[in-house]
Amino acid sequence: MTYGLATVAIGGAPQAVLVRGDRFVPLAHWGERRELPALLADWEAVSAKLREWSEDEPALASGGAFTNADVQAPYRPGQVFCTGANYKKHVVGLILGDPSMRTAEHENLSPEELKSRVEAMMDQRAKALPFVFLKLPSCVVGPRDEVVLPRNVEKPDWELELGVVIGKRAHHVSAAEAMDYVAGFAVVNDVTAREHIFRRDGSAIGADWLSGKCFPTFLPFGPMVVPKEQVGDPYELKLTLKVNGKTYQDESTSDMMASIERQIEYLSDRVVLEPGDLICTGSPYGNGSAFGVFLKPGDVMEGTITGLGTQHNRCVAEAG
Numbered sequence: 001m002t003y004g005l006a007t008v009a010i011g012g013a014p015q016a017v018l019v020r021g022d023r024f025v026p027l028a029h030w031g032e033r034r035e036l037p038a039l040l041a042d043w044e045a046v047s048a049k050l051r052e053w054s055e056d057e058p059a060l061a062s063g064g065a066f067t068n069a070d071v072q073a074p075y076r077p078g079q080v081f082c083t084g085a086n087y088k089k090h091v092v093g094l095i096l097g098d099p100s101m102r103t104a105e106h107e108n109l110s111p112e113e114l115k116s117r118v119e120a121m122m123d124q125r126a127k128a129l130p131f132v133f134l135k136l137p138s139c140v141v142g143p144r145d146e147v148v149l150p151r152n153v154e155k156p157d158w159e160l161e162l163g164v165v166i167g168k169r170a171h172h173v174s175a176a177e178a179m180d181y182v183a184g185f186a187v188v189n190d191v192t193a194r195e196h197i198f199r200r201d202g203s204a205i206g207a208d209w210l211s212g213k214c215f216p217t218f219l220p221f222g223p224m225v226v227p228k229e230q231v232g233d234p235y236e237l238k239l240t241l242k243v244n245g246k247t248y249q250d251e252s253t254s255d256m257m258a259s260i261e262r263q264i265e266y267l268s269d270r271v272v273l274e275p276g277d278l279i280c281t282g283s284p285y286g287n288g289s290a291f292g293v294f295l296k297p298g299d300v301m302e303g304t305i306t307g308l309g310t311q312h313n314r315c316v317a318e319a320g
Contacts, residue, residue: 001020001021001054002020002226002230002231002307003018003019003020003050003054003226003227003230004018004019004020004184004224004225004226004227004230004308004309005017005018005019005036005039005050005074005184005224005225005227006019006024006066006071006074006222006223006224006225007035007036007071007072007073007074007075007222008024008026008064008066008069008070008071008072009070009072010026010070014035014072015027015028015035016032016034016035016036016039017069018050018053018054019066019223019224019309020054020060021060021066022065022066022067023060023061023063023064023065023066024063024064024065024066024069025053025056025059025060025063025064027039027053029059030049030053030056030059032046032049035075036074036075036225036276037075037275037276040075040165040166040167040183040275040276041275041276043167043168043183043275044167044168047167047183047227047229050227066223071142071143071144071222071223072142072145072222073140073141073142073143073145073220073221073222074186074221074222074223074224074225075276076137076138076140077137077140077221077276077277077278078137078274078276078277079134079137079271079273079274079277079278080134080135080136080137080139080140080219080277080278080280081132081133081134081135081263081267081277081278081279081280082132082133082134082135082161082190082213082279082280082282083130083131083132083258083263083279083280083281083282084131084132084133084282085131085282086130086131086256086257086258086281086282086283087251087255087256087257087282087283087284087285088255088257089251089255089284089285129258129266130258130262130263130266130267132263132266132267133207133209133213134209135190135209135213135214135218135219135280136214138214138216139191139213139214139215139216139217139218139219140219140220140221141217141219141220141221141313142220142221142222142223143187143220143221143222143223143309143310143311143312143313144223144311144312144313145217145220145313146217146313146314146315146316147191147217147218147220147295147301147313147314147315147316148215148216148217148315148316148317148318149295149296149297149315149316149317149318150193150215150318151317151318151320153193153195153196153215154195154294155193155194155195155288155289155294156191156192156193156194156294156295156315157191157192157193157194157287157288157289157294157295158189158191158192158241158243158248158249158287158288158295158301158303159189159190159191159192159283159287160187160188160189160239160240160241160249160283160284160303160305161188161189161190161239161280161281161282161283162185162187162188162234162237162239162253162280162281162305162308163185163186163187163188163221163278163279163280163281164182164185164260164263164264164278164279164281165182165183165184165185165186165225165276165277165278166181166182166183166273166274166275166276166277166278166279167181167182167183167184167275168180168181168183168275169181169272169273169274169275170264170267170268170272170273171268171272171273172268172269173264173265173268173273174265175259175261175262175264175265176261178260178261178262178264178265178268179228179260179261181264181268181273182228182260182264183225183227183228183275184225184226184227184228184230184231185225185226185228185231185234185305185308186221186222186224186225186226186278186308187220187221187222187223187303187304187305187308187309187310187311188219188220188221188278188280189219189220189241189301189303189311189313190213190218190219190280190283191215191217191218191219191220191295192212192213192218192287193211193212193213193215193218194212194288194289194294196208196211196212197209197211197212199211219280220301220303220311220313221278222309222311223309223310223311224308224309226307226308226309230307231307231308232307234253234260235253235254235256235259236252236253236254236306237252237253237305237306237307237308238250238251238252238253238304238305238306239251239252239253239283239284239303239304239305240303240304240305241286241301241302241303241304242301242302242303243288243293243295243299243300243301243302244299244300245302247286248286248287248288248291248293249283249284249285249286249287249303250286251284251285251286252284253281253284255284255285256281256282257282258282260279260281263279263281264279267279295315296315297315297316297317298314298315298316299314299315300312300313300314300315301313301314301315
């Protein structure tokens with residue numbers, strides 16, 4: 001049975017726990033008292049212990065109910081990288097559905113011409129280097145925390161994605177060896193302020209990723225980090241995002257254009273990846289922009305990825 005690592009507040013104090021099924025056991029039960037960042041920094045030794053502990057049937061049988069636990073974000077990453085426009089159908093849906101996502105080259109085109117232009121652009125992009133932007137670690141919240149909708153955002157949108165957790169320092173790593181540097185996978189939701197991506201005030205020199213992506217609470221993370229050995233084929237995972245019970249995203253990671261390996265190769269050729277760094281690998285079709293539907297206070301997002309657990313995040317208006 002699949003197991004993972006999570007952070008649960010017990011008696012008000014966050015503790016690293018092992019999760020299997022709907023039961024969790026604090027790692028302190030086996031004498032391990034470090035939090036997840038330290039465990040990821042020692043991943044090779046830790047992962048071997050996790051396999052052993054995951055088979056401790058008496059401990060798991062008496063463990064706590066994960067459904068009722070105070071589950072927090074697994075940890076706050078040191079660096080968060082987001083691979084943009086990595087699902088063809090996603091980008092086509094965004095640009096066709098939301099005029100604020102269009103640039104000058106998309107103006108004065110019929111719907112048919114616009115669709116053809118965007119599809120051709122994505123076919124070319126699939127052959128190019130991955131496109132990556134940064135998201136602030138301060139955006140991270142837990143898988144059951146509230147997402148605050150800022151008062152200066154009109155089009156808050158969801159983007160369910162497969163998160164890749166780095167487990168070993170990586171610099172100039174080839175695609176062929178990239179998976180050796182991955183500790184595991186997790187559910188992430190790259191919440192986006194749609195209308196802030198492309199400025200209309202004449203000051204823009206490109207996409208404004210700070211304004212579009214980096215509001216507080218705009219990155220629900222978790223509920224757990226599942227070791228890569230437990231996931232199987234990361235390109236055969238189903239991503240499902242519901243808002244108030246209605247399914248919007250229902251796609252597969254098989255549609256990813258730039259593979260995880262290519263993303264790690266690209267990133268590690270430019271920066272040093274450290275244990276615990278998080279890569280958000282892109283979102284498939286089904287964002288609110290494709291339907292003209294955006295998040296509002298009271299909405300509840302439910303995001304699930306095969307074998308990685310489920311997020312439940314209620315949206316609330318920014319105070320004041």
